[in-house]
Amino acid sequence: MKKYSYVLLFLFSMMVFSCTTAEIPLEKNPTPITQTVKYTTDVKPIIDNYCLSCHGAVNPNAGLSLVTYQQVRNSTQNGNLIARINDQVNPMPQGQLMSVEKRAIIAKWREDGYLEN
Numbered sequence: 001m002k003k004y005s006y007v008l009l010f011l012f013s014m015m016v017f018s019c020t021t022a023e024i025p026l027e028k029n030p031t032p033i034t035q036t037v038k039y040t041t042d043v044k045p046i047i048d049n050y051c052l053s054c055h056g057a058v059n060p061n062a063g064l065s066l067v068t069y070q071q072v073r074n075s076t077q078n079g080n081l082i083a084r085i086n087d088q089v090n091p092m093p094q095g096q097l098m099s100v101e102k103r104a105i106i107a108k109w110r111e112d113g114y115l116e117n
């Protein structure tokens with residue numbers, strides 16, 4: 001019985017461990033964002049620079065277009081966008097995580113309620 005619970009504890013800590021290593025926690029942001037984040041002024045420039053080369057209007061990779069406010073909002077709201085920009089193993093954009101400041105802007109946008117302008 002005791003052995004069994006050690007096994008469970010081990011499995012559980014492996015689960016927690018593998019989750020925490022996959023994402024860089026945003027608490028590490030050295031410059032916390034105090035202002036309200038908006039799509040047009042704050043989020044769109046990041047998406048335009050880092051994502052549109054592959055997720056543009058024509059033939060977007062993974063069928064995911066990130067051209068409009070609503071498209072970016074949908075992908076953020078369903079969790080995929082935030083998960084992938086913080087995914088150390090398979091990040092978006094591919095190859096390297098964006099700076100923690102940029103990723104924090106998108107997290108704050110979600111927190112602030114997806115304001116457009």
Ligand code: HEC
Nearest residue numbers: 050051053054055061062064075080081084085092093094
């Ligand atoms: C060099 C091309 C490239 C760039 C730049 C790029 N992506 Fe991707 N993206 C892909 C490819 C290819 C896939 C499908 C394969 C995969 O999931 O790894 C994908 C998949 C995704 C997915 C998962 C699919 C889905 O429907 O949810 C998300 C979310 C995503 N990208 C978001 C982004 C965001 C946000 C950026 C910019 C910060 C970005 N990508 C930049 C090529 C790119």
